[in-house]
Amino acid sequence: MSGPGVAVAVTMTARRRLKSEDRRRQILDAAVSAFARHGFAGTTTRELARASGVSQAMIFRFFPDKAGLYRAIIDRYIARAADPFPAASTRGGDDRRILERAAADMIGNVEEDPTFLRLLLFSALEGHELSRLFLEARVLAVTRALARYLGGRMRRGALRSVPPIVAARAFIGMAGNYALMNVLYGPAMPGRLPRRRVARLFTSLFLNGITAAEAAAPRVRRPAIGAPGLDRRMASP
Amino acid sequence: MSGPGVAVAVTMTARRRLKSEDRRRQILDAAVSAFARHGFAGTTTRELARASGVSQAMIFRFFPDKAGLYRAIIDRYIARAADPFPAASTRGGDDRRILERAAADMIGNVEEDPTFLRLLLFSALEGHELSRLFLEARVLAVTRALARYLGGRMRRGALRSVPPIVAARAFIGMAGNYALMNVLYGPAMPGRLPRRRVARLFTSLFLNGITAAEAAAPRVRRPAIGAPGLDRRMASP
DNA sequence: TTCAATAAACTGAGCGCTCACTTATGAGCG
DNA sequence: CGCTCATAAGTGAGCGCTCAGTTTATTGAA
Incomplete structure (x- = not known):
C-alpha cells in the first residue's frame, strides 16, 4: 500500500x-x-x-x-450536476435512439459506480436535510427533461397524449428500478442482460406503448371485483 | 411522561x-x-x-x-409472505385487468404503509445478512410470478416474445419506482395522480408495448455518434 | 548555502456522553 | 408461597469532538 x-x-x-x-x-x-x-x-x-x-x-x-x-x-x-438533457430537439424525432441512449446511460452509470445511487438512497431514507436538493438537482432534472421532450413529441402528434411527467416516470422507472435492483442484489437478481440489450428492450416496450396509433387495445372496463391477480401482499405485513 | x-x-x-x-x-x-x-x-x-x-x-x-x-x-x-400471484390462469387473458390490479396494489400498499418498503431498502443498503431472504420472499416472488404469467401469455401468442423476467422487471419497475419516489420524496415528487389512474396508464403503456402485433415501429438503427440526448450525467460525479 | 524563525499540517491523549448490553432486586399474579 | 415480569442502576466500549503539543515545509537574513 x-x-x-x-x-x-x-x-x-x-x-x-x-x-x-x-x-x-x-x-x-x-x-x-x-x-x-x-x-x-x-x-x-x-x-x-x-x-x-x-x-x-x-x-x-x-x-x-x-x-x-x-x-x-x-x-x-x-x-457537478448539469443539464442532463440539453434541449434534444423535439422535432428530429429519433425517439428510439434518444431513449435507448438514455436508458443505457442510466443503467451503465449506476453499474460502473453505484456510489451516487447509494448516497441518494441513504440520504433520502435517513432523512437528511439536503436530500431534497440532491433529488432536485439530479433525479428531477432528468425526469423533467424527459417529460419536456416527451411532451414536445406529444404536441407534434408523434406520441399518444398522456401526462408527460408520468410517462417520464414510467420510462425512468423501468431503467432506474432495473439498475437499482442490480445494485442492491447484484448477481442474485434474475433477468440481467447486457445493458444495451435491456435498454433496447425497455425502449421498445415504452415506445410501442406510447407511440400514437389506433392500435390501442380494446378498453375492457369491467368493475374487476374479486379478480385473482397479484394480490395486495406486496407491501403490507 | x-x-x-x-x-x-x-x-x-x-x-x-x-x-x-x-x-x-x-x-x-x-x-x-x-x-x-x-x-x-x-x-x-x-x-x-x-x-x-x-x-x-x-x-x-x-x-x-x-x-x-x-x-x-x-x-x-x-x-407472512404468500404466493402473491396464485396461478392467475394464463388462458383467460384479461391481461389489462390483472396488470392494472397488480400495479394499483403495489402503489396502494406502499402508499398506505411505507414501512415494508423502507425496511427492505434499509436492509439492502446496510447489507444485512437477511436482506437476500427478504428479497427472495417478497420482491422476487412477485417478479417471478409476473414473469411466469407473462411467459405463459407469450407462449400463447398473446404477447410479443421477450425475456419474461426482464419484461416483468420493466412493469414492476414502473409501478415500483413510482411508489418508491413518492415514499422518499412525498409531495415534492411531481406527477402524482390517483393510484388507479396511474395503474391504468402504466398498464396501458406496458400492454400496448408488449402486445403481439405487427405495429412495431420501424427499427431505426443508425450508429448514433455524438447524438444529443439524456447524457451520462445520471450517476457519475 | 546554511539555518534559525515562522507558519502550516498533523497527532495522541482524552473529554463528556451514549452505545449495546448486564446484574441485582424487587413487584404482582397464579 | 413460587415464578414470571419488570426495572433501576449499572458496565466497558466506542462515539463525536477538542486541544496541547509535535513535526514538517517554507521563508529569508546571513
Whole structure:
C-alpha cells in the first residue's frame, strides 16, 4: 500500500504532508465511499480518518462536524450536476435512439459506480436535510427533461397524449428500478442482460406503448371485483 | 411522561404486566416502525424501549441482541409472505385487468404503509445478512410470478416474445419506482395522480408495448455518434 | 548555502456522553 | 408461597469532538 517501505522505516516514514486543499479533497473522497457504503449513521469519524490515512482530528480541522462533512459531499454532487438533457430537439424525432441512449446511460452509470445511487438512497431514507436538493438537482432534472421532450413529441402528434411527467416516470422507472435492483442484489437478481440489450428492450416496450396509433387495445372496463391477480401482499405485513 | 405521578407515587404505578408473548409482540411492533424510519444503525435500543413503554432490559430478555431483534422482524415479514400471484390462469387473458390490479396494489400498499418498503431498502443498503431472504420472499416472488404469467401469455401468442423476467422487471419497475419516489420524496415528487389512474396508464403503456402485433415501429438503427440526448450525467460525479 | 524563525499540517491523549448490553432486586399474579 | 415480569442502576466500549503539543515545509537574513 505504502510503496517499497521495508526494514529501515526511520527516515523513510513516507508520511506525506499534503496541502490543505489536497488533504481536504482526500478526506472528502474517502467519505463519499464510506457514506455510500454504510450511510451517515453507520459511518464513524474514526473510520473516515483511517480511510483517509490521517488522524481523527484532521476531519474536524476541515469540516465543522460529521454532518458538515456529509453536507460538503452532497454539495459537491449537486455542483457537478448539469443539464442532463440539453434541449434534444423535439422535432428530429429519433425517439428510439434518444431513449435507448438514455436508458443505457442510466443503467451503465449506476453499474460502473453505484456510489451516487447509494448516497441518494441513504440520504433520502435517513432523512437528511439536503436530500431534497440532491433529488432536485439530479433525479428531477432528468425526469423533467424527459417529460419536456416527451411532451414536445406529444404536441407534434408523434406520441399518444398522456401526462408527460408520468410517462417520464414510467420510462425512468423501468431503467432506474432495473439498475437499482442490480445494485442492491447484484448477481442474485434474475433477468440481467447486457445493458444495451435491456435498454433496447425497455425502449421498445415504452415506445410501442406510447407511440400514437389506433392500435390501442380494446378498453375492457369491467368493475374487476374479486379478480385473482397479484394480490395486495406486496407491501403490507 | 408517567401519568399524574406526584408525591405519593407508590401504589398507583399503573404498570401493566403483560404476558411474555404479548410484550414480545409489542416490542416487535415498535421496532418495526423504528427500524423502518431510521434503519438499523440509526436506531438505539433506548429508543426502542421508550417506544415500547418498557425498560431497555426487556429488549434483551426477549431478544438475544439488537441484531436478533432485527432478524426477528425480517423473519416475521418473510413468514407472512404468500404466493402473491396464485396461478392467475394464463388462458383467460384479461391481461389489462390483472396488470392494472397488480400495479394499483403495489402503489396502494406502499402508499398506505411505507414501512415494508423502507425496511427492505434499509436492509439492502446496510447489507444485512437477511436482506437476500427478504428479497427472495417478497420482491422476487412477485417478479417471478409476473414473469411466469407473462411467459405463459407469450407462449400463447398473446404477447410479443421477450425475456419474461426482464419484461416483468420493466412493469414492476414502473409501478415500483413510482411508489418508491413518492415514499422518499412525498409531495415534492411531481406527477402524482390517483393510484388507479396511474395503474391504468402504466398498464396501458406496458400492454400496448408488449402486445403481439405487427405495429412495431420501424427499427431505426443508425450508429448514433455524438447524438444529443439524456447524457451520462445520471450517476457519475 | 546554511539555518534559525515562522507558519502550516498533523497527532495522541482524552473529554463528556451514549452505545449495546448486564446484574441485582424487587413487584404482582397464579 | 413460587415464578414470571419488570426495572433501576449499572458496565466497558466506542462515539463525536477538542486541544496541547509535535513535526514538517517554507521563508529569508546571513
